[in-house]
Structure formats: structure tokens, C-alpha cells
Amino acid sequence: MSKTEPRTLSGFMELLPNEQILFNQIKETIEDTYKRFGFLPLDTPIIELSEVLLAKAGGETEQQIYRFNKGDKDLSLRFDLTVPLSKYVAKNYGNLSFPFRRYQIGKVYRGERTQKGRFREFYQCDIDIIGDEELDLINDAELPSVIYTIFKNLGFNNFTIRVNNRKILNGLFESLGQKDNSVEVLRIIDKIDKIGKEAVKEELNKLGVLEEAITNIINFIEIEGNSEEKILKLKQLGIQNETFIKGVEELEYVIKNMKLFGIPEQNFKVDLTIARGLDYYTGTVYETFLNDYRELRKCLLRWQI
């Protein structure tokens, strides 16, 4: 009998038992922490109707979707856990208690171009807090404390949760008359860590942003100091734009309360360059980075049980 070569698609992670044990330990640490903060478990189907899953999608996202027909149904694999959450909350609105705090840990699928370190099937571990009509800003300060607790529990010490507020950037662009360009400008600023300041300037120039506005934007993102100093300098810019002022207020409030939730100052900072998910986020945005390679090596020895 001829044998089929046993093989796994590229972009799909498959581990040996010793690696899987470690993977699961990390996953369980994340889940335990989510539970400890009172988030409710949720599991949604991996397959959904394309019409439902792609209600919002477009452009790049849509091209990456695993989409197929089964019988007369047009189906797709979920590509994140947020869209299924949206559908779920809308569908079960009457049966949920708000603020609705849920966690979901599951695989999602994106047909990205295969390259090293890019996965087409991967786990996302999400927490969201959803309000009915409104959700107090204090919630924006609690989520980073969940992340802080997770990375501490995983044995990391040297990591930074970077926080920003989209209203600040949007307000700045409004005040500079760059509102129509804001999505593009944000996309470019978002790359400053990767491509550097000069390349950002060049790209802004190509976009048709005036020299003076570019200078203002760069001055803005180069504001330095600790979190309090940055907030102070933002206020001192004297920008009389409503959105900008609201953003600075929100950021100040979130930072203040992150401390209240017990995040040490060395583990977070204001980073005015973070833009995140360009058309999606409207206020607070976060990114978390692991900092020190050597320290990382040390703390991960803990996992070699």
C-alpha cells in the first residue's frame, strides 16, 4: 500500500508533548488570571456565516479570510474573537448583564502570506468589557492591571505596558488641519519604531502634509519624560482643540488609576506614538513590550520545571 507523507500545513503550529506542556502552562496562567478578575468564559463557533462574520470587513481583512461553501451555505472561519463577540452580544443582549466582562481563548484563522513566524492559525486570548450605552473610563485602567498580573505570573519583571489615547492624536490633526489625512498620518506614525523618524517625515511629506505641520507632529511625538511630565507637556502645548483636551484628560485619568490598580510605575508609560487599529479604537490604546533579553532568559528558567 502506498503511504501518504505525514505533513502539516505551513503557518500551522504543531508541538511536541514537552512543548505543548509549556504552551498549555502559559495558556492556563492567562486563563486563571482572566478568571481571577471575574471575566466570564465564552466560546463561539470557529465557522460562521460569511454574511455575519464579514458584515464589517473589507480590504485587507477580507482577502485573508478562509471562505468556502458547504451545501448552499457561504461560510468563513473566524479571523479574530472581536467580531464573534460583537455578534454574540447583539444576539444575546437581553440575557446578558452589563457591564459584560468576558474572556475568550481560541484559535483564529488568517490566510496571511506564509513566512517565518507568521501563523495562519493562532490563539488569541481576549478580554473585553462591554457597556450598555456607556462604560466608565475607569475600566480602561483595570485592563492593564490584568495584563500586568499575567506577565508577572508568567515570571516576567521587565515589561512595559504603553498607553496612549487616540483622541490626542485625532485632536492634534484637527488642530493642524490634517483631519482628512488622519488615518494615513496615524498609519505612518505607527511605524516610527520600525522605520525611524526620517522615514516618517519623508512619508508624511509624500502624503502632502505641509512642512510646518510635519514639524508640529514630530515635536509632539518626541515629547519626553515620565508619564506625568508627558501629560504636563501635552497641556503646555496649548492646543485649544476639544478632542485633544478630552484625550489628555482621559489619559491622565487612566494613568492615575492604573497606579491605583497596583501597576508599578516601571511597568507602564505614556507612549504618544501608539496609534493602533486605525479606524477602530477611539480612546485609550495599549501595547505591551518585553524589554530585557537577559532578564527574560533568567525569568524563563522558571518554566524549566
Added chain:
Amino acid sequence: MIIGSFGSVCSGGRYENLAEYYTDKKLPGVGISIGLTRLFYKLNELNLIQTEKKSISEVLIIPIVDDLRVPISIATKLRNNGVKAEIYLNSKKLKAKFKYADKLEIPYVILIGEEEIIQNKIKLKNMKTGEEKYISIDDIDTLKF
């Protein structure tokens, strides 16, 4: 210094309206997502994790008898006490059974032979130190791993 090739390990933010494509209800929210697969891959790639743990069993029960009633009852007792216990269930030579425990680095082995059953005992071996001791079957509940 940020680990350059690492990128952000988790990200998120505040959104105005979660479900506008499905409902007229205004549902603002805030969320964060950890990309676990990529995080694990990167840690592994940078050699920051090398797991030594090859099994999750705390103890391997090796029966040297044909009648499995006693080994199974001991495994059940241990499991009921929350111990992760595994029975070697394949008729191989004793050496092969120990090799299995060795390869998977299971920290303890419980040996159960005719002699032990007659004396109402089990033999407990610490695989790291090689230390062996007999324990009365009545005292199984007191065993901690």
C-alpha cells in the same frame, strides 16, 4: 532596550460601539488581546524557553503482576486525591517500563509485585535520587508528590 524582533505581545484599546453592524444598541467597550501562538513561537525561537518537562504524571505505577486489581485501585486512590498518576499498561520487560519513566522524567515510580501484594505494601522509588522505600497500601492516602 526593547527586544526588537519581538514586537508587541499584547494590544488593545477603547472602542465607541462594538456591534453597530448587528444592532442599533450602542455598546461601548474596552478590550485587550494576547497573541499566544506568536508569543510562544518568539520565546521559543529566541531560546528563551526550553521545557524540561516531558510528562505531567507525578507518578508511574508499574505492575509486575498479571492481576491488575491492586495497581488499578491504587491509581484510583491517588487520582481521587488529586495526584496525577499513570499506570504502565503494556506487557514489557521491567527494564523497558523503567526506561519509559526515565525518558519522560516522571519523578516517582510505584512498583507492585506479588511479594508486595502479599505484604499489603507498595515500593516507592524516587527516580531522581534512586531512593526506595516500602509503604503500606493502607497509607496510600497520605502520599504526597
